[in-house]
Amino acid sequence: MNEVLVRVSSEAQQREARLLQALRDAGLRLTPQRRAICHYLAHTDAHPTAQQIFAAVKPEFPSLSLATVYNTLDALVRLGAVHALGGAGDGAIHYDADLRPHVNLACLQCHRMVDLPCEAVADLNRRVTAESGYRILGARLVYYGLCPDCQRTAREASPTP
Amino acid sequence: MNEVLVRVSSEAQQREARLLQALRDAGLRLTPQRRAICHYLAHTDAHPTAQQIFAAVKPEFPSLSLATVYNTLDALVRLGAVHALGGAGDGAIHYDADLRPHVNLACLQCHRMVDLPCEAVADLNRRVTAESGYRILGARLVYYGLCPDCQRTAREASPTP
DNA sequence: ATTACTGCAAAAGATTTGCACTAGG
């Protein structure tokens, strides 16, 4: 009955472990700040920006600086442990620690991003890795537009129907 | 013998016509500046940033302002006529006027983007459009990492082999 | 004629950087 909860929880924990291990493997130091950032990234599905991560972690680490957040994100992206998805109509980069094959949907109006599971992406990943000659560090599979909520809002605002 | 050249040329011309038509359909005015920007976008495969477009078009229109470039790009992206691909390690957004199904490869070191044709993308587009409930305006299908050239450079710099 | 569009300059943000200090391994 709480199998789902257990599984969800362990999903995030695995993600967190993976992030920490990536930093360790790269020979980078595991500071409390980096741990906290990894913890937050692993446990959210909000596709946060650097500023949002900063705001979320700051209360726990009042001395945390934005520079450290950017620094850590840079490292994680270069290690391929986190994906840099790009903007969503706001001028800021959104990040995703979920490496399972999926595409992301971004709303240009409310600036939110959500996941859309998609098995086809695994194939795409394989093919690109095999055919490109690139050393692939990450992906940015984002469709942007208007989410259902914002479509409704737009329709109400301008009486087209 | 020059069939390929003819076809390539008409490809770019079709793109240009499509961009101009999109602006027209939206009721936006076709100023010489917008025409020039569309012309450049349609005829390049460099996935330029706003600054690069500005630098490329400026000589033809010495009075062109960067604000107009951003303004025009914004319009084209919101109309779904141009895709906003996001950054490539530089902090600037790259744009792509080629709407044919493909993924893009970005090198985080030399900041170049190239296309990788991929039939599977057409399916992905269809599926996302059908399943998401979003009004899709554009896509950002980018894999980032190190291009073959930059991998070689990196290897020479640090004698790992 | 209208009214959207342009250019310019200034503003707003996001991200980066330099440096002295701190602490992880």
Add this chain to the structure above:
DNA sequence: CCTAGTGCAAATCTTTTGCAGTAAT
């Protein structure tokens, strides 16, 4: 220890905005 990492503040850069003049339709 010793050097990587941190926080802070300043710097940099991209992108946005306000406004008065200009031109597309």
